[in-house]
Amino acid sequence: MQNNNDYVTHNCDHFDGHRYSHLNNRKYEDEADICIVGTGAAGGVLAYELSKAGFKVVAIEAGPFWNPQTDFASDELVAQSLAWQDTRLSTGENPLTFGHNNSGRGVGGGTVHFTGVFLRFHESDFKTKTLDGVGEDWPITYQDLEPYYNKIERDIAVSGPKHFPWGNFHGPYPYPERVPISANAQVFREGCEKLGIPSVVAPLAIISAPFDGRPPCINRGFCNQGCMPNSKFSTLVHHIPKAIDNGAEVLSDCMVTRINVDKQGKASGVTFVHDNKEYRQNAKLVILAAFAVETPRLLLHSACPQFPDGLANSSGLVGKYMMPHTGHDMYAKFDQEVRLYKGTPVLATSQEFYETDKSRGFARGYTLHAHGSRPVEMAQGLAKSAGIWGKDLYEIMRDYNYYGRITQVGEVLPDINNNLSLGQEIDEYGMPKPVVSFSYGENDRKLIDHGVKKANEILQAAGGKPAFTVPDTAHLLGGARMGKDPTQFVVNEFCRSHDISNLYICDASVFVTSGGGNPTETIMAIAARTAEHIVEQANTQQY
Amino acid sequence: MQDIRTRYPGYDILKEQKEWDPHTREIVLKRLGPFPKPKFLQENEVQMLKIIANHLVFDNRSQIMDWIIHHIDQSLTSNIGEGQRAPKAPPAKDLIRWGLQAIDKVATIKYKAVFLGLDEKQQFGILAALQNGKAEDVPEWAKVPQKELFKKLAAEIVSAYYSHPTVWSEIGYGGPAYPRGYVRVERWLTDPWEAKRDAKQ
């Protein structure tokens, strides 16, 4: 059974001005209308929208309810605790790095330590099969999501350029773009300009002026360690407190271990563990928003006599078609100090290589970001992934301040062999540890080569000397993809599972393709759309 | 040697500590020691890890090595997961314990002495072989994938080393930045307190 390993002790039950360190006064102990598993990017939006619509909402979160002022620190090592650190078994030709690199744990989920780059998908992302003969088409189009992109950007006051040159949306963003930009971002833009590559100040879920009681960014640069002034959006500081105001109950430090199903084959609620003790939360509707690893893991682990292969898995595709983004980091050395530690990590970006260009010899594309770095991340990447250590590492790091960096966020095509399964090892909750297997395909490798080359050209044009490439990945998507055909997809276009009508899956796992940019705005837009759909359905239908 | 170690001889990040939030300050100052006796690591393991750390980060200052050991010991004592692991590798505790034993075995077979008894070049050679999964074949490697061992050692040692305030000062890193933040982030600009190359000691 589970021990409470959190280094901070927090209240675990939160509603309407009430905070308890025990579960004896639960607001919706008997039954809730809606139980949401996970309070990250998607879970936060769902809890907020559904509680606003008047539902009795309980959101259950495995990790703590963070207090940014006392729990966060300006330190890379300690900020590892914001991550989902439970061991995930990682295999394949290109095993993924989980932990801090991959996902969050605690109220806010991944948004607590994400970089805040906030991009929409392009129209082409939703129909790669039709357009390029690769991947798969989504059951929705850009136009279906557009109103929700608009809404999310307004709701959290995304800052960005007046004109965004790529995709369908060309700005302006609700809040003005960030000024000034960091030296690394200037270097990037200068290199781009010399080569005739358009670039912009990155659209960010970070405010450039006061908003909703939060102050603008102070360029501290520790976005991946959790924002202490609350300038960066997270569902921890935005959606969840508002959901609580709307009447929702949040149970934190509560790990959901099973989705329960009644005799009729409907979801009846969940089982969760808090401080070694098992509890239940009954609900009329269950929504899984536990991220692309824990969501498929829970579905598979909740197998029962009615659903021996796991819930929502009649297609056999739960846990299949998992996609990270390519995340290679290209470093170059400059004659003058760039100081990668200063300012918001990503302040400039280009999507010039986003769309398919047949002449390049591969399908789809990528985004390039000017991307700051701190010493631990840089040195660890060099030692672990680039094989540079000892005197070489020391000499590079002595000149840490002279390096600039560009990171590629590139599309990885869906492949059924990149998958999640339940392993032999059992964790402290009695659940099998997830095994995630990942290998790049040929198209992915060509896309990486192209991006590495382009990034180095930009760095060189800006006066840098390309120095080394650290292979990396970012994000994770898929494992419960959406689509119309129940034999080929796990959920429908509104994230309702094909097999169980009152079980929704709404988070990074429903992605059909990865797109060539950071995914969270799309995750949140999908969540807002799903919430609206649930509200509409509730008026006409019993769950 | 100071001028070789750093381009910023006049910069001491600890002078800025009053500008840091209390939580961060407490965390960083603890890295200066003194440290409790290791809970998981045994004396021989401590000595071996210090030598391995010397090679990996090209430094042997005992204060910093003590912090690295403390950090490794803490992460091996804790029940918190390790993020990810190759299915063929054992959990970190075993990986490191068995891995150090295997390294000693390799040293004994190759040079008829334990790892700590080898000269620097020989030690370096074993670590370099480990990185490529090419160390002398001993049965111990069946349980301990060499590359995974190297990656784990590299990750733990390097991340602790570059979290030490002395090293931050040397590389001219700005360090903790809350609540102050940065005013001058653009190219060639620095806030008055940041590391400057030409600053006098």
Ligand SMILES: Cc1cc2nc3c(=O)[nH]c(=O)nc-3n(C[C@H](O)[C@H](O)[C@H](O)COP(=O)(O)OP(=O)(O)OC[C@H]3O[C@@H](n4cnc5c(N)ncnc54)[C@H](O)[C@@H]3O)c2cc1C
């Ligand atoms: C270092 C880093 C930088 C990033 N930068 C960007 C960026 O700049 N732009 C961008 O668009 N994206 C970025 N991302 C990605 C972004 O964080 C994710 O895409 C997003 O958070 C995923 O949303 P989600 O709702 O699917 O899951 P999450 O936000 O991960 O939320 C899932 C939540 O569910 C909880 N949970 C899981 N299992 C259980 C369980 N069994 N019981 C109870 N609770 C559970 C988790 O603790 C977590 O809080 C970054 C990610 C990382 C790690």
Ligand code: SF4
């Ligand atoms: S750079 Fe800005 S948004 Fe990021 S952590 Fe610092 S203050 Fe917050």
